[in-house]
Amino acid sequence: MKSGISRRRVLAGLISGAGAVLLAGCDRLTQSSGFGTLLRNTGKLTMNSRRLLLDRQLLAPEYSLADLLPVFRANSTQAPDSEEYNRLLENDFTDWRLKVDGLVQQPLSLSLAELKRLPSRTQITRHDCVEGWSAIGQWQGVPLGRILDFAQLKPSARYVVFHCADELEATFDGSGRYYEGIDLLDAYHPQTLRAYAMNGKNLPVAHGAPLGLRVERQPGYKQAKFVMRIEVISTFETLWGG
Numbered sequence: 299m300k301s302g303i304s305r306r307r308v309l310a311g312l313i314s315g316a317g318a319v320l321l322a323g324c325d326r327l328t329q330s331s332g333f334g335t336l337l338r339n340t341g342k343l344t345m346n347s348r349r350l351l352l353d354r355q356l357l358a359p360e361y362s363l364a365d366l367l368p369v370f371r372a373n374s375t376q377a378p379d380s381e382e383y384n385r386l387l388e389n390d391f392t393d394w395r396l397k398v399d400g401l402v403q404q405p406l407s408l409s410l411a412e413l414k415r416l417p418s419r420t421q422i423t424r425h426d427c428v429e430g431w432s433a434i435g436q437w438q439g440v441p442l443g444r445i446l447d448f449a450q451l452k453p454s455a456r457y458v459v460f461h462c463a464d465e466l467e468a469t470f471d472g473s474g475r476y477y478e479g480i481d482l483l484d485a486y487h488p489q490t491l492r493a494y495a496m497n498g499k500n501l502p503v504a505h506g507a508p509l510g511l512r513v514e515r516q517p518g519y520k521q522a523k524f525v526m527r528i529e530v531i532s533t534f535e536t537l538w539g540g
C-alpha cells in the first residue's frame with residue numbers, strides 16, 4: 299500500500315468488519331448454530347468487503363477470457379503423497395471437510411457441496427511464481443472473509459493459516475505439512491477466495507483439489523493448494539518455529 303490514506307481506509311474497513319462480526323454474533327444467539335445459520339447469513343456482504351471494493355486501486359488487475367492460457371503450468375506438489383488424500387480423492391471429495399478453527403467463536407466443518415452453495419466470486423487474474431513464470435487463470439470460490447465472518451473471529455485474531463494435505467519441501471526440515479499464513483488485510487480482501495473451480499471446471503488435482511487459496515497481490519507460493527484446514531491465530535511464534 300503506497301499512501302497513508304489508503305492504509306487508513308483499509309483499517310477503517312477492518313474495524314467496521316469487526317462490527318459485522320459482532321452483529322453476526324447477536325443473530326446467532328437466536329438461531330441454532332451450524333451450517334443453517336451460515337446459509338441464512340450469506341446475503342450480508344461485510345462492510346469491510348464493500349469498502350475495499352470501492353477502492354479500486356487496491357484490487358489486483360483482472361483479465362478477460364481471451365487472456366486465459368491454453369495450458370496453465372502446475373508447479374511443486376502435483377498430488378499429495380498421503381493415503382488419507384487418496385481416499386478422499388477416490389470418493390470425489392464427498393467425505394472431505396474444510397475445518398475452520400483456532401481463534402473463532404464458532405468452529406466450522408464444511409463439505410464441498412456446502413461451500414459451493416455459498417455465493418461465489420469469479421475472477422481472472424495473473425499468477426506470478428517467484429521461480430520466474432506467470433500464467434493467467436480464472437478462479438471461482440467463496441470469499442474467505444465471508445467464511446471468517448461466519449466463524450466469528452475472536453478479538454485476538456491476527457493471522458489466518460492454511461494447512462495443506464502435502465508434505466513440506468525437504469528444505470523446510472520435512473517435519474510437517476505445507477502451510478501458508480496471511481494477515482487479516484489479505485484475508486478480508488475481496489479477491490481472496492477459497493477456490494474450488496479453475497477455468498470453469500472443478501479444481502484439478504495438480505492445481506490443488508478440492509480447494510485452493512487465491513490471494514491476489516501475493517506471489518505464487520502463497521496460493522496454497524490442497525487446503526484441509528483454516529486456523530486463526532494471534533502469532534506465528536507457536537507455528538513450527540515461527
Ligand SMILES: Nc1nc2c(c(=O)[nH]1)N[C@H]1C(S)=C(S)[C@@H](COP(=O)(O)O)O[C@H]1N2
Nearest residue numbers: 371372373374375427462505518519521523
Ligand atoms: N500445498 C501446496 N500449495 C502450493 C505449493 C505446494 O507445493 N504445495 N506450491 C506453491 C507454488 S510455489 C506455486 S507457484 C503454486 C503453483 O500452483 P499451480 O500448480 O496451480 O500452478 O502453488 C503454490 N501452492
Ligand SMILES: [Mo]
Nearest residue numbers: 427428518519
Ligand atoms: Mo511458486
